[in-house]
Amino acid sequence: MGWLDRLRGNKNSARQAKDRLQLVLVHDRTDLSPGQLGALKDELIEVISRYVDIEPQAVEIQLSQSGREQYLVANIPLRPTRRARR
Amino acid sequence: MPGTVLTITSGKGGVGKTTATANIAAALASRGEKVVCLDADIGLRNLDLVLGLENRIVYDLVDVVEGRCRLRQAMIRDKRLPNLFLIPAAQTRDKTAVSPTDMVQLCNELRQDYDWVLIDSPAGIERGFRNAIAPADQVLVVTNPEVSAVRDADRIIGLIEAEEKGPARLLLNRLNPALVREGNMLDAEDVLELLAIDLLGVVPEDESVVVSANRGTPVALDANSRAGLAFRNIARRLLGEDVPLMPLEDSGGLLQRLGRLFGKGD
Numbered sequence: 001m002g003w004l005d006r007l008r009g010n011k012n013s014a015r016q017a018k019d020r021l022q023l024v025l026v027h028d029r030t031d032l033s034p035g036q037l038g039a040l041k042d043e044l045i046e047v048i049s050r051y052v053d054i055e056p057q058a059v060e061i062q063l064s065q066s067g068r069e070q071y072l073v074a075n076i077p078l079r080p081t082r083r084a085r086r
Numbered sequence: 087m088p089g090t091v092l093t094i095t096s097g098k099g100g101v102g103k104t105t106a107t108a109n110i111a112a113a114l115a116s117r118g119e120k121v122v123c124l125d126a127d128i129g130l131r132n133l134d135l136v137l138g139l140e141n142r143i144v145y146d147l148v149d150v151v152e153g154r155c156r157l158r159q160a161m162i163r164d165k166r167l168p169n170l171f172l173i174p175a176a177q178t179r180d181k182t183a184v185s186p187t188d189m190v191q192l193c194n195e196l197r198q199d200y201d202w203v204l205i206d207s208p209a210g211i212e213r214g215f216r217n218a219i220a221p222a223d224q225v226l227v228v229t230n231p232e233v234s235a236v237r238d239a240d241r242i243i244g245l246i247e248a249e250e251k252g253p254a255r256l257l258l259n260r261l262n263p264a265l266v267r268e269g270n271m272l273d274a275e276d277v278l279e280l281l282a283i284d285l286l287g288v289v290p291e292d293e294s295v296v297v298s299a300n301r302g303t304p305v306a307l308d309a310n311s312r313a314g315l316a317f318r319n320i321a322r323r324l325l326g327e328d329v330p331l332m333p334l335e336d337s338g339g340l341l342q343r344l345g346r347l348f349g350k351g352d
Contacts, residue, residue, distance in 0.1 A: 012269030017233050018276045025240050025280060067282045068247070 026063045030070050037061060044074065053079040089120070089197040092204050092324070093222035094257075095246075097238030099209030101230045102259040105295060105305075107206040108136040109314070110226075112304035113321030115170035119201040122161065124192075125175035126218040127208040128183055134174045137164065138302020148176035148183045150192065157195060166307065171200075181213040186220035193221035202324075211245060219246065225254040226286060231261055231272040240281055255286040257320065262291045263334040274331075287320035289313050290334050 027033060032040075041061040048054055060075040094107045107123055115121045125133035128148065134140040145160040150173065157173075164170035176183060189205075196203045207218030219225065225246050229239035239256070246254045258274050265271035272280075274288050292313035298305040306317040312332075319329045 014266070014269050014272050014276065017272050018280065021233055021236055021280050024237060028237065028241060029244060065282075068243070 026065060026070065029065075029068075030063055032063065037063070044076075048076060053081065055079055089200045089202055091193045091197060091221050091223045092202060092226060093207055093218050093224070093251075094204065094226045094228060095207035095215060095218060095242060096209060096228040096235070097211065097242035098229070098235045101228050101235050102257075102289070103209070103228050104132050104136050104206050105299065106226070106228050106257055106259065106289075106317070107133060107204050109304045109306040109317035110321055110324070111170055111202070111204050112137075112164075112167060113306040113318045114202055114204075114324065115164070115167040116307065116318075117321060117325065118169070119325070120169045120199070121202045121204065122171040122173065122196055122200045123204045123206060124173045124196075125206050126184075126189070126214060127206060128175045128214065129177065129180045130208065131175035131177045133206045134162075134172060135302065136299050137172055137304065139164065139172050139174075140302070143174050146174045146176040147192075148179050151184050151188045157192070166303070181208065181217065184217050186216050189217050190221045211242065215242075215245070219249055219251055222251050225251050226257055227254045227281075227283070228257045228259050229277065229281075230259055231266075231274075231277055236272070236277055236280060243281060243283055253283060255284045256281060257286050258288045260291045261288055261334065266334070285331075286323055287316055288331060288334070289316040289320075 041059060044061065045054065045056050045059055049056070055077050058077045062073050064071045064073045094103050094110070096103050111121045111123045123133060123137070124147065125131055126147070127133075134143060139162050142162050145155040147160065149155045150157055150160045160173050161171045162174065164172070193203050205218045205222065208214035227239050227243055227246070229235045243252070243254050246252045256278065258277055261274065262271055266273045274285065278285055290312050292305070292311060294308055294311040295305050295313050298308060298311070305311050305314040306321070308314040315332060319332060322329045
């Protein structure tokens with residue numbers, strides 16, 4: 001990367017390559033497109049809402065990895081219940 | 087003890103599978119191992135050319151499989167290394183002329199007499215790849231530090247695992263140290279982190295690879311070539327030696343280092 005790029009604040013291209021590959025490989029390995037992941041999230045919210053009260057906007061579903069193993073990681077915050085304890 | 091079948095594959099074409107096969111074979115043979123290379127790229131034969139044996143082909147892999155000749159008749163002995171042999175691919179047929187079962191049978195025969203059977207796989211994930219992977223004891227995935235090559239390598243690693251031929255090891259080919267230094271090429275660490283497999287070796291980009299391919303003499307036999315040294319180190323690692331990764335470039339003279347300090351590439 002030349003000094004001009006550095007002045008302009010351009011990210012070096014190796015870093016960009018790595019970031020882009022990290023994203024694309026996760027989807028390649030699972031054969032799950034970002035669109036399908038979105039659909040999965042919507043259905044999951046619908047199912048879970050039947051049983052517990054959740055915040056749909058706060059739900060996070062991500063693909064993550066450790067070595068070559070893939071994980072689907074869901075973070076589903078529950079709404080505080082209003083019922084008083086007996 | 088029966089020999090080891092090592093398949094060299096990549097997914098993407100043009101990353102250096104044939105060069106790697108020729109040079110690892112030559113380096114192993116020059117250390118006294120009995121080696122046979124098998125060109126599995128039926129229809130697009132090239133290993134003969136890189137090894138400089140193209141004028142001596144009479145029979146090929148498909149002739150052996152279809153029983154037109156005995157195995158020995160299709161084996162070409164290298165001029166420089168008497169314990170290096172090549173079984174060339176057929177040029178006028180396609181990948182379906184050979185089946186994975188044929189390859190397993192052939193390699194079972196070869197491994198009785200040779201320490202190493204190196205298979206140069208065709209690019210792609212179809213029949214040719216399946217043929218090349220079927221008899222493998224070990225698999226080496228070749229890639230370049232470029233986005234498309236790394237993505238294809240990841241795909242092929244997944245397929246190798248699915249075929250229960252893993253874990254594959256990685257050969258990172260044509261790494262350009264100057265580009266890495268200026269932040270414009272993925273380095274070995276980046277690629278290993280992305281692909282999450284073990285590294286067998288890194289081969290720097292080196293003009294002598296082109297020159298030696300032009301001549302048909304493996305660069306691994308060139309004592310002055312850095313890529314040649316990298317291939318010789320890879321062969322030693324295959325033989326179980328613990329060889330550290332070589333520095334990717336000569337540290338150079340004072341002027342060069344000063345130039346680098348001021349951000350000027352060389």
